[in-house]
Amino acid sequence: TRERLFLSERLHVMSELSASVSHEIRNPLTVTNGFLQLLNRSTNIDEKEKGYIDLSLQELNRAERIVSDFLSLAKPQAENMVSSDLKTEVEYVNNIMVAYSNLHQVSLDFHFSNTLTKKFDQNQIQQCLINLYKNGIEAMKEHGGTLTVGISDDGKHIVITIKDTGVGMSKEEVLRMGNPYYSTKEAGTGLGMLMVFSTIDKMGGKIDVDSEKGVGTTFRITL
Ligand code: ADP
Ligand code: MG
Numbered sequence: 001t002r003e004r005l006f007l008s009e010r011l012h013v014m015s016e017l018s019a020s021v022s023h024e025i026r027n028p029l030t031v032t033n034g035f036l037q038l039l040n041r042s043t044n045i046d047e048k049e050k051g052y053i054d055l056s057l058q059e060l061n062r063a064e065r066i067v068s069d070f071l072s073l074a075k076p077q078a079e080n081m082v083s084s085d086l087k088t089e090v091e092y093v094n095n096i097m098v099a100y101s102n103l104h105q106v107s108l109d110f111h112f113s114n115t116l117t118k119k120f121d122q123n124q125i126q127q128c129l130i131n132l133y134k135n136g137i138e139a140m141k142e143h144g145g146t147l148t149v150g151i152s153d154d155g156k157h158i159v160i161t162i163k164d165t166g167v168g169m170s171k172e173e174v175l176r177m178g179n180p181y182y183s184t185k186e187a188g189t190g191l192g193m194l195m196v197f198s199t200i201d202k203m204g205g206k207i208d209v210d211s212e213k214g215v216g217t218t219f220r221i222t223l
Contacts, residue, residue, distance in 0.1 A: 022067045029067065033060050066189050080121045086158050086223070087112050089122065090151045093129040097137070105144030106137045115153040118223060120203060128199040131192035132162045132219055138185065139166025139217060163218040169211040177209075 039045070040053045094110055101108050136147045145165035152159055169177065176182045178197045183190035200207045205223040 025063075025067050029060060029064055033057065033064070036060070062187065065187075066191065077121060077123070080123045081119060082122045083117055083119045084122075085117055086115050086120075086125070086160065087151055089125050090129060090149065090160065093126055093133060094149065097130065097133045100134070101137050101147060104137050104141040106140050107144075107146050109146050109148045111148075111150040111152075113152045115151060115158045116155075118158065118203075121199075124199045124202075128196050129160075129162075131196050135192060136162055136164035136166065136217070139164050139168070142167070145216075158223045160221040160223075161218060162221075163216065165216040168213040168215050168217055170213050174209055174211055 036053055036057050040050065040057070045053075090110075091112060094108060098108065133147065133149075140147070148161075148163040150159075150161045173184075178193040179190070180194055181190040197207065200221055200223075203223055205221060207222075208220045209217060210220070211217040
């Protein structure tokens with residue numbers, strides 16, 4: 001199924017809210033995490049108490065993930081704006097995602113060519129690509145597979161494709177993707193695709209998805 005994905009006003013409200021809230025919450029999370037780790041090293045607590053600390057740390061990490069995903073929904077920041085070739089960004093993300101893909105028996109296959117120069121928020125583009133890489137790899141973690149990433153331009157638009165051979169989605173699932181908190185994963189936040197759609201929308205680009213259950217998914221970003 002090939003669906004043109006639409007964006008809603010909701011994205012703009014979310015992005016306004018997320019920046020301020022996320023920054024404020026991050027510090028107390030970091031501090032609490034540090035003290036709990038210290039406590040965990042104590043020699044005069046029993047196994048049951050250690051269990052409580054582990055659970056608390058686990059939940060804190062979950063909160064940290066949610067905050068990170070929210071942060072990346074935030075508005076483009078002036079200090080992050082760069083004018084650059086998108087190939088550099090994709091290459092960077094590719095390099096930092098190698099370990100995660102190896103961990104899941106996924107090989108990365110990339111086809112890069114130099115592209116037009118564009119002005120964009122570097123953090124957001126990177127976060128957006130990381131989310132797409134992560135989802136692709138996570139879709140293949142049961143049986144492994146190949147994540148094929150390509151970037152090129154047609155003289156006018158930059159086209160990035162990210163293709164996995166993972167679980168795939170039904171037409172209904174494709175439509176639900178990007179709804180805040182919609183996730184089919186145990187530890188998912190359901191914020192990754194919201195961030196992706198929001199970023200591409202802000203850049204005036206479009207994103208198409210082609211997915212088939214049991215076969216895989218291809219995202220095509222046109223900027
Ligand atoms: P999360 O990854 O935390 O679950 P996302 O917003 O990134 O949240 O993705 C939402 C949901 O969309 C996922 O839980 C999954 O069901 C579906 N999805 C996204 N990308 C893919 C993909 N490449 N293959 C299969 N399903 C996907
Ligand atoms: Mg995700």
